Amino acid sequence: MKNFRFSSLMLVLGLIFIYLPMLILVIYSFNASKLVTVWGGWSVKWYVGLLDNSQLMGSVLRSLEIACYTAVAAVALGTLAAFVLTRITHFKGRTLFGGLVTAPLVMPEVITGLSLLLLFVAMAQMIGWPQERGIVTIWIAHTTFCAAYVAVVVSARLRELDLSIEEAAMDLGARPWKVFFLITIPMIAPSLAAGGMMSFALSLDDLVLASFVSGPGSTTLPMEVFSAVRLGVKPEINAVASLILLAVSLVTFLVWFFSRRAEEARKKAIQQAIEESAADSWKQPDARRAPAPGAA
Amino acid sequence: MNMRKFKRRINRIIPNGRQLVIGVPFIWLFLFFMLPFFIVLKISFAEADVAIPPYTEIYTFAEQKLQLLLNLGNYAMLGDDELYIAAYLGSLKMAFISTVLCLLIGYPMAYAIASARKELQTVLVLLIMMPTWTAILIRVYAWMGILSNNGLLNGFLMSMGLIDEPLQILNTNLAVYIGVVYSYLPFMILPLYANLVKHDNSLLEAASDLGSSTFNSFWKITIPLSKNGIIAGCMLVFIPVVGEFVIPELLGGPETLMIGKVLWQEFFNNRDWPVASALAVVMLAILIVPIILFNRSQAKEMEGKE
Numbered sequence: 001m002k003n004f005r006f007s008s009l010m011l012v013l014g015l016i017f018i019y020l021p022m023l024i025l026v027i028y029s030f031n032a033s034k035l036v037t038v039w040g041g042w043s044v045k046w047y048v049g050l051l052d053n054s055q056l057m058g059s060v061l062r063s064l065e066i067a068c069y070t071a072v073a074a075v076a077l078g079t080l081a082a083f084v085l086t087r088i089t090h091f092k093g094r095t096l097f098g099g100l101v102t103a104p105l106v107m108p109e110v111i112t113g114l115s116l117l118l119l120f121v122a123m124a125q126m127i128g129w130p131q132e133r134g135i136v137t138i139w140i141a142h143t144t145f146c147a148a149y150v151a152v153v154v155s156a157r158l159r160e161l162d163l164s165i166e167e168a169a170m171d172l173g174a175r176p177w178k179v180f181f182l183i184t185i186p187m188i189a190p191s192l193a194a195g196g197m198m199s200f201a202l203s204l205d206d207l208v209l210a211s212f213v214s215g216p217g218s219t220t221l222p223m224e225v226f227s228a229v230r231l232g233v234k235p236e237i238n239a240v241a242s243l244i245l246l247a248v249s250l251v252t253f254l255v256w257f258f259s260r261r262a263e264e265a266r267k268k269a270i271q272q273a274i275e276e277s278a279a280d281s282w283k284q285p286d287a288r289r290a291p292a293p294g295a296a
Numbered sequence: 297m298n299m300r301k302f303k304r305r306i307n308r309i310i311p312n313g314r315q316l317v318i319g320v321p322f323i324w325l326f327l328f329f330m331l332p333f334f335i336v337l338k339i340s341f342a343e344a345d346v347a348i349p350p351y352t353e354i355y356t357f358a359e360q361k362l363q364l365l366l367n368l369g370n371y372a373m374l375g376d377d378e379l380y381i382a383a384y385l386g387s388l389k390m391a392f393i394s395t396v397l398c399l400l401i402g403y404p405m406a407y408a409i410a411s412a413r414k415e416l417q418t419v420l421v422l423l424i425m426m427p428t429w430t431a432i433l434i435r436v437y438a439w440m441g442i443l444s445n446n447g448l449l450n451g452f453l454m455s456m457g458l459i460d461e462p463l464q465i466l467n468t469n470l471a472v473y474i475g476v477v478y479s480y481l482p483f484m485i486l487p488l489y490a491n492l493v494k495h496d497n498s499l500l501e502a503a504s505d506l507g508s509s510t511f512n513s514f515w516k517i518t519i520p521l522s523k524n525g526i527i528a529g530c531m532l533v534f535i536p537v538v539g540e541f542v543i544p545e546l547l548g549g550p551e552t553l554m555i556g557k558v559l560w561q562e563f564f565n566n567r568d569w570p571v572a573s574a575l576a577v578v579m580l581a582i583l584i585v586p587i588i589l590f591n592r593s594q595a596k597e598m599e600g601k602e
């Protein structure tokens with residue numbers, strides 16, 4: 001059991017290592033002093049100051065807009081990809097397809113960003129689109145790499161599913177698309193929500209891809225933060241960073257909360273179904289026995 | 297009659313539906329993930345030019361002659377200039393050492409989570425997962441405030457009387473190692489946990505019944521069984537770190553030579569798109585073997601095979 005105790009200690013230390021810097025950042029965002037290393041009492045003036053910064057607010061809205069579009073598209077695309085990978089085991093180019101789905105998870109962002117930008121430039125020359133790079137091109141870039149994350153999350157869930165329910169529906173004559181929308185989708189809904197929120201958070205965070213594929217006048221929030229951070233630590237940036245941390249923790253908590261609730265509801269439903277069928281099997285013989293002539 | 301025709305038409309759509317389900321993600325990924333690499337390859341053979349876009353076309357068609365002009369100068373320059381070679385080696389060294397550090401720290405953590413109570417496991421996994429959704433930018437920025445010369449760490453060490461002068465940590469390779477391990481640790485822990493939690497404890501019990509020590513069982517049973525998790529975790533750290541830009545840019549100093557940073561500078565500061573493309577092509581050539589390894593372990597995971 002010595003092994004277990006050592007690993008528990010490592011886990012606690014590791015969690016402190018992960019969370020302490022973020023905690024310090026949040027505390028110092030309430031620092032009244034302009035000097036970031038000297039504590040000058042509590043204050044919210046840096047947060048209030050953010051509201052007057054219209055350039056920053058514009059980039060926040062732009063980032064949120066892109067993150068919404070990305071979440072929707074990445075869930076649709078990632079779910080399709082996960083479905084293909086887990087349910088359609090044989091088709092031409094399946095290995096290539098599997099590679100294309102998972103490679104964006106590890107591909108260095110500078111490579112993806114550069115290659116997408118060059119694609120957009122080449123497309124603009126050949127077919128005249130996109131004339132301007134901005135929200136749409138950033139959305140395409142984010143959707144491509146977020147879909148990979150969604151595919152991983154959703155395929156894990158699809159693998160766990162009891163295939164017999166889908167098979168039963170097919171045996172009863174339901175068309176594949178009907179089975180997919182009425183049976184598969186509701187059963188994987190929690191992982192779709194998780195994938196969507198994950199894509200939202202990832203899109204909101206991305207700096208490198210957005211820097212490559214954005215055009216003039218479409219700076220996102222991370223790009224704005226990055227250009228300020230390069231010059232050093234500033235109290236305003238502490239405030240922005242804390243707000244981003246807060247938003248992401250909130251999203252994470254919501255994912256956890258909803259997936260937990262869905263899981264509990266599912267367990268309850270299964271339990272109920274088992275109890276009901278057990279009760280039915282008790283009743284049935286009685287019902288059959290009742291009209292039996294011998295007893296009458 | 298109409299009904300039958302209708303049914304026949306529907307039946308004709310069904311196989312098309314299957315093709316559609318495969319086709320939509322396939323075409324999207326081909327168009328926006330795979331095709332761009334070929335364009336990068338093409339432009340790496342072009343020459344930089346003062347124009348929009350800032351490179352020359354590699355083929356010309358005039359007087360019924362198609363001329364293909366491949367400029368190998370960019371690649372020759374990468375081989376000649378010590379800066380680029382040093383940057384590739386620096387990136388590989390940084391990625392290798394941080395991957396080992398992440399594995400050494402992350403394995404015990406993943407092991408502890410996998411052996412915790414079931415309800416505690418979900419909370420712990422969430423705690424590990426949350427930072428991966430938070431911008432690397434923000435988490436690296438948090439370290440800038442801690443590591444700087446008049447930052448918290450130096451202030452703490454000086455007030456304890458351990459050092460008299462502030463240590464120079466920010467803008468050194470040490471700061472980059474801290475930042476990389478900090479940012480990528482969750483990516484090591486999550487696949488390891490996913491693997492470890494599936495292990496069958498009866499194997500360990502059988503081993504201990506037969507007189508094997510805890511350490512011996514761990515080394516001979518748990519580690520070999522978690523091979524796929526180790527490969528996935530190491531690749532999830534190693535490959536992106538080779539191309540990492542944000543961490544060396546913010547925490548590193550002049551001594552930190554990493555290829556992601558050099559590529560960024562060539563592209564944004566020097567506006568030399570062909571050289572940046574050549575840098576990307578060589579980086580991809582170095583990373584293709586680890587990427588294939590990762591895809592294989594991922595494919596096994598996705599199909600549920602062991």
